[in-house]
Amino acid sequence: MSGRKGADADPARSLALLWGAHGKPGRSGLTIRSIVTAAIELADAEGLEAVSMRQVAExxxxxxxxxxxxxPGKGELVDLMVDTAFGRLYDDVDAPSSRPGGWREALEFVAARNWEIYRRHPWMLHVVGGRSVLGPNASLKYEAELRPLDGVGLSDLEMDSVLALILTHVEGVARLQTNMAQIQRDSGMTDAEWWTVNAPLLDKVMDGSRFPVASRVGQAAGEAHQALADPEQAFAFGLERILDGVAALITRRSEA
Structure with missing residues (x-):
């Protein structure tokens, strides 16, 4: 499952906030929901580092x-932000398992939805990992994403491991995409422009006779992607291979 970083957060306080009622406004007219919404909008626009209690208040x-x-503080606020974002993944807990194509299409849907949440909220890549503070939406997310695997012949541990494998793949490729976008912004050059500038130098220092396979494959990949990498292709290719492996595991379990 996805988790959060927020080392300054108190898990007990986070759990109380996550599972408490959020609708009642205080004297200032504020609610937890309005605070979290403003924090997410700020993080979407300027990144997680821009989120502070002062900036959200402003x-x-x-x-x-x-x-x-x-x-109580930014750590608990980040926990609330993550759980709120998770709550926007699915219309209901049966959304993945009700897909018409069985477990495989359901997991493709799960992967696509998680991929999309990182595209909408790239700041989440800075808080996933580590120990989870399980809020109501994170718990519903876990339930929704496990249901397609229930009853297909896998053990409970295998179900959890399959889901973790898919979510880790999605997170890794989303991180690649975010990093590539950041490098492009920092350098002021697209990948194609960078290659145009640096390819002649690389041709001089990278001896094709010494690195024949790397040269051939690298050139083929570069020509195909017109970039250092293609996150969309990596996402689709990796997911397909993972699901092929899950299908093989389910077949072995059914034969056994």
Whole structure:
């Protein structure tokens, strides 16, 4: 399962906030929901490092101390942000398992939805991993994503491992895509422009007779992707191979 980083968060306080009622406004008119929404909008626009209690308060047009009556600090706020984002993944808990193509199409849907959430909220890549503080939406996400695998012949541990493998693949490729976009912004050059500038130098230092396979494969990949890598292709190719392996495992279990 995906987790969160937020080392300054108190798990007990986060759990109380995550599972508590969020609708009642305080004296300032603020609610936890409005605070979290503003924090997510800020993170989407400027990155997670831009999120602070002061910046969120300014976005809401209130004093910083007003936020602390609802949320103890940034660590707990990040936990709430992640859980809220997870709540936007599926319309209901049976959305993946109700796909018409069985477990395989359901897991393709799960992968696509998780891929999309990282595209919408790339800041989440900075908080996944580590120990999870399981909020209601994270728990529903786990339930929804496991249901397609229930009853196909896998053990409970295998079901969890299959889901973790898929989510780890999605996270890794999403991180690649985010890093490539950041490098392009920092350098001011597209991958094609970078290759145009640096290819002559690489041709001089990379001896094709010494690295024959690397030269051939690297050239083929570069020509195909017109970039250092193609995250979309990596996502689709890797997911297909993972699901082929899961299908083989299910077949072995059924034969046994």
């Amino acid at each position: 976005r809401l047009g209130v004093g910083t101390m007003s936020l602390y009556t609802h949320v």
